[in-house]
Amino acid sequence: MDSVELLDRLGRLRRAQVGAVRVPHKPLLLLWLFGRFATTGSSVASYADAEEPVSRLINQFGPPVRRAAARQRAAMPFVHLERELWDLRNATGGPLGTETPERRRLLIDLHATGRLHEHVERLLADPAVLAAATRMLLDRHFTSALAPVICDTVGLNVATPSEDSRLAVVSRRRRSAAFTERVLRVYAHSCAACGFDGRIGTVPVGIEAAHVRWHSQHGPDDVTNGLALCSLHHTLLDLGVLGLTPDRRLKVSEIYLAQAPAGRAVYDLAGRPLASPRSGEPLIDAEHIAWHDRQVFRNDAA
Structure with a gap:
């Protein structure tokens, strides 16, 4: 070998x-x-x-x-x-x-x-x-x-x-650059969870295209499986701290704990609707939300 x-x-x-x-x-x-x-x-x-x-x-x-x-x-x-x-x-x-x-x-x-x-x-x-x-x-x-x-x-x-x-x-399965570009454009280069839209001049910073159903788990490079999220909320989504409801609102895992004000700000996301994509663009597919809820989100039984 x-x-x-x-x-x-x-x-x-x-x-x-x-x-x-x-x-x-x-x-x-x-x-x-x-x-x-x-x-x-x-x-x-x-x-x-x-x-x-x-x-x-x-x-x-x-x-x-x-x-x-x-x-x-x-x-x-x-x-x-x-x-x-x-x-x-x-x-x-x-x-x-x-x-x-x-x-x-x-x-x-x-x-x-x-x-x-x-x-x-x-x-x-x-x-x-x-x-x-x-x-x-x-x-x-x-x-x-x-x-x-x-x-x-x-x-x-x-x-x-x-x-x-x-x-x-x-060693790599390539991801689609077009997916990133389209998702960020559809959400106006802003975090769909908190609205963060930081830039250096005209260049967005700290905004990423997240797969709701993971790319490694056959999640498609399609805007119906994508969200623009700041780096923090992208990580929290992938860790299962953040989840999505069928009506596309955010939920926060009951196992998440924070004491400092910055950490506790995550609690305030619970129940908040995701930012809507640009007019004419599709919403997150309910099937991908269900996958994330079943496979990633840390509910109180986890």
Whole structure:
């Protein structure tokens, strides 16, 4: 396996679902392992070590679920991560098959320990390959506003672009520049949530085109799936702090907390209607709003 083959394998990692709900458990385990490797030089991790941080990642960046289920969620990717990438063993060094029940206690009692294969680690020792592999997982399973947040959480820095053009080509799904231009124009280069319209001279600053249904989750580059939002409210939408009602009003997650006036200003968005697009332009499609509500918004059961 060379670097291009590794990225191809990561690119073919299935976008798992339970019913209609996304299950990004494997990419989050891999990103955690990449951060561990970058920090320590080894991806070796027992389930006991991985359970808390990986479950926390899944709970924070996966779809909203009941908190009671969060601690057990790391077991699934730990057992079922593809064996081309991952070697899972018990306390005596014997293999642990994918048929092993995903019970937390069993994984702990067996002292289950996993490691990315040595040839994968050798490839990831190249910073360009590690950066490209990280971007591949982020681009395919999450959304751009979450990428720096996830990287900070797992201890990765992929700000430096790869110098290997082969890696750059296979690690990105290109987004449409026309989508950004049209969405910003339709909303008059102003945040549809708060009205922010800052400029430097004639150049807008801090305004972004957000996908309501994430681009990585087959969200179309279409104005019916786009909102112009300031950087803050774009991030809050992608984190599930902000949501949308069927009649296109904003809602704020009950798990959001703030004490300072600037943070508490987010509470004031609850119930506020989104700014309307220019006359003749379509509204956000209700199907995309429903996707975001089901897959991203953090309701009080999350």
